[in-house]
Amino acid sequence: MRLLDKYIIFSSVFALFTEACYFHFVIDVKLYYVILICNFLLLAKTKKITIHKNLIIILGFFTIHGVVSYLLLLNPIQSLIAQLLGISLSSIYYQNLIKYFSVKKLFEAYLDFSFYIAIIAIPMFYLNINVFSVGRLNGILAEPAHYAAIMLPAIYSFLRKKKYVRLLVVLLTVILSKSSIGFIGLALIIIIPLVKVKVFLKYSWIVILLLSFSIYYLSTVWDKPTDRSGVSSLVIRLKETEKSLGSIFSGKFEKNTNLSSYAFLSNAFITKEILLNKPLGTGLGSYRHEYDKYYSKMKPPAYLIRMNLSKINKTDANSLFFRMVSDFGIFAFLLIAYFIYRSFKLFKNEKRIAQQSIFFYLTLKLIREGHYFPPEFYFFLLIFLKNSDEDITCS
Template identity: 30%
Template sequence: MKNYIFYSTILCAFTEALSLNIGFDLKFFYFVVFINFIILVSFNKVVYTKGLLIFHCLVLFSGLFSCVFGYNKFGYFFVQFFFLLLIPTYYNSFFNFFKDRFKDIASLYCKICFILAVIGFLKLPHDISIGRSFESLLLEPAHYCTIVLPAYFITLKDKSYPRYYFIIIMFSIIVSGSSLGFLGLGLSLILMLKKISFTRVILPIIGVTLIGTFVYFNFAPFKLRVDDTVNSMVSGDLSKANLSTYALLSNFYVSAKSFSSNPIIGNGIGSHVYSRELYLSKIEGIEVFESMNSEDLNAKDAGSLFSRVMSELGLMGLLGIFIYISKFYVKNLDEKSSIN
């Protein structure tokens, strides 16, 4: 049973494509986590910390406040809150349960990401033939990059992994053409720093700039997204934007409007969909995407974590992200970190 929990928990992180929309996305991932959570309860291995309690209390307060004052709806909020209660508690308990096997967890995760990258290259000719790009077995290039970027960073930084691991994963991210992937590769140069100094900061910035310039002039999809994003931001008109740019900017526009209406605690978890109903029609060029039935692209997740947190949790949520990153970022792989 212990081995089942170990392997199923890691593998289910790669099952995003297995989902059913019933008003919200019911994912296979949720079933695995729920079943495994019950098993940990039966083993008396569930760990709930003070940090999780503070997080859940703040989210609950924000959500109830937004529902009472009409920014949100109780049904969708409680569905979101249930999963925010379940999933962090489960993973905190999982890592505590396997606290002596963290290296094994990271190793299996990185091996799966490497296999995904290889599969992606093998099926790339077929994907190109049907008008798609590098996404391996996942939903889209951006989602693929979200899943494998941590593995790229781990295998780059930890010399115990074969060097071809991070090389293959890195090239898969580049071939995906995902702007998110390129941003992650750039940030990895800065995150590699062990000590901060003028030279150590300037050199990665120069490196990121040179890489970004090369990618911009040699990868048409990336150039298109950058150009469309800049032009749309300057003109305030999304009518000529590509779908990726539209998803990013329309959600950011709605998030900014939502933030301005309730900047401290946001409009509550799950409220971004309803904020779009209030503000989306005010975006110039929206009619182009309405004609394609694409106006609600990435509506539920706001297109990015930053936009969603800004919209739904306000300044409280944004500060929480930076505090979390600052507290739990592992500067060296031989340092141990604990959640409290």
């Protein structure tokens, strides 16, 4: 492989981990975009840049749907243009990168970077270098949750390939991140591969029995006062959760609702309102504008208003699922249904380790992080969607 090709591969993969790296030159310039634009020019000079027909269809849909929605709803169209430019640049570049340098080479480079960045992250954590919050690891990434999410494909891949030293190092850093989203991902890595239709059918009677007993028990104690003896802490927590979940429908929040719960529930409420009133969606990048239209229907906790945090995650909806549903309406459910269908097919093929590992990242992405083009997203997404790991031109 030529030296220039090696540079393009390794710099492009390194760029996935550079969200926290930026410099100020008139404006704040992210290192990710500098690498992407420079490499795009290099790739265009040495290879033929193409756009896959499916990508043209998707970008075309985003454009037409967005323009019509923005004109009808009178939202500032600059938001649509900015989102389209970011998505187009990232997706076209990584589509061509994967086309010319193969999934295998690129994913192996990602695994190497994940391991070495994890090694660096451990002393950074103990020396309090670039620490997001005290007692939580995030390495060179901007925050612990994002660190955990980007490392999950490496954990699954190292586990499947029996590279236990690398697995333990990366796993340790994810645990030290103390990210709830990371722990959910680790649980999925354990559970998902074990879920087989035959196994489920064989033991479904146990599940039904436990569910029946649980429902009966809850029905007998649900109406008892929470300060009464005999009511377990689990029941108390379930009742508090049920009370909080009501905020999704009412928009009214308890005065002591914590910030994390409020961020999720408030954006769920806004998304619900948008979907009910505009089921076809409001256009790519419109969430922040639609948020303001429905914010007055909510009654946030007073302490969050005083702290100026009552509009938390206004720009990204707290989750990609919420943002997609608000931006694309019923079309979002079609995209998610395709993701689920493709995931089922992938886990039937034991050889598609790279694509299977990315499933865990994408699942967490739907739960959290509503940004449409963080550095790693299209690299992972396009590998997940690729039907072959074969090389095209490089030797």
